[in-house]
Amino acid sequence: MAWTGKILGGALGSLLFGPIGTLIGAGIGHQFDKGTDRVRETAMGIQAAFFGCLAKMARADGKISQAEIDAVEQIMRKLGYTAQMREAAIGIFRTAKDDRYTAADYLSQLAGIIQFNPQIALTFLSALHAVAQADGFIHPDEREILLQAERAFRLPPGTVDALLGTSKTGELEAAYNTLGCSPGMSDTEIKKAWREKCLEFHPDKLASKGLPAEFMEYAHNELTKVNDAYDTIKKARS
Numbered sequence: 529m530a531w532t533g534k535i536l537g538g539a540l541g542s543l544l545f546g547p548i549g550t551l552i553g554a555g556i557g558h559q560f561d562k563g564t565d566r567v568r569e570t571a572m573g574i575q576a577a578f579f580g581c582l583a584k585m586a587r588a589d590g591k592i593s594q595a596e597i598d599a600v601e602q603i604m605r606k607l608g609y610t611a612q613m614r615e616a617a618i619g620i621f622r623t624a625k626d627d628r629y630t631a632a633d634y635l636s637q638l639a640g641i642i643q644f645n646p647q648i649a650l651t652f653l654s655a656l657h658a659v660a661q662a663d664g665f666i667h668p669d670e671r672e673i674l675l676q677a678e679r680a681f682r683l684p685p686g687t688v689d690a691l692l693g694t695s696k697t698g699e700l701e702a703a704y705n706t707l708g709c710s711p712g713m714s715d716t717e718i719k720k721a722w723r724e725k726c727l728e729f730h731p732d733k734l735a736s737k738g739l740p741a742e743f744m745e746y747a748h749n750e751l752t753k754v755n756d757a758y759d760t761i762k763k764a765r766s
Contacts (some may be wrong), residue, residue: 577638578652579617581677583624584631585659589667589764592625599662603655610736631673635680642681649681657691665700665764700764706757715765722758726751728744 548626561710582603586596600621604614642648660670674688704710707721729751 536590551754564660571584574638574641575613575617576620577634577641578636578655579625580629580671581631581638581652582659583621583655584634585656585670585673586621588631588669588673593663595662595664596659600660603658632676632680635673635677639680639682644682646681649677649683652685653655653677653681653683653687654693665760667764668700669741700760703757703760703764707761709761714757718758722754725754729754 529655579600582600586592586600604617609617638652642652653674656674660666660674666674671688671692674691676689677683678685707725709718709721709756713721729748
């Protein structure tokens with residue numbers, strides 16, 4: 529339906545198109561309050577699915593940080609939400625973060641509402657990415673939600689990888705590789721792997737083997753990498 533596309537484009541455009549989009553996006557508040565029942569239902573469906581997705585993303589790593597809350601607030605400001613719409617969105621967010629539905633459930637619903645429109649889908653994906661990276665890194669579970677969004681929205685494979693090209697996901701993956709671990713391992717297993725790596729490059733252990741000074745310097749650098757990797761993983765899991 530033509531009116532559906534206009535509502536969707538107007539409501540979401542401000543995330544990508546700056547002040548002009550914000551003015552258009554603010555118009556959905558008028559439609560929400562004054563429009564037909566069908567328009568209001570569509571707007572409410574979009575809002576419920578969208579903020580449900582954001583809640584699941586913020587909750588993906590086990591807790592919702594202040595930085596993630598700030599990112600969601602920024603999205604509402606860019607959309608030009610009125611006080612009434614903001615209150616409704618916050619209510620949806622609080623309910624969705626702990627409800628029985630998964631991120632995939634919300635993404636599937638949202639994809640159907642927007643009729644798999646790629647431009648709108650990319651806007652939502654950008655918003656999800658903003659929340660995922662708000663606290664400075666992207667947890668593996670957050671990355672998985674982005675990949676779920678890519679599939680649900682029927683975006684080209686590799687869209688998320690391209691989006692994450694400037695994120696810190698690669699740093700976290702490199703940290704796991706340094707310790708010879710995987711994201712699925714427990715904290716205890718990660719700590720054990722870190723201790724074993726530290727022992728491998730401990731100066732006293734290497735000195736007892738009579739290794740040359742050049743290797744000792746190399747070992748010191750490797751030990752630094754091991755400790756940095758462990759710190760990166762701990763931060764990502766905290």
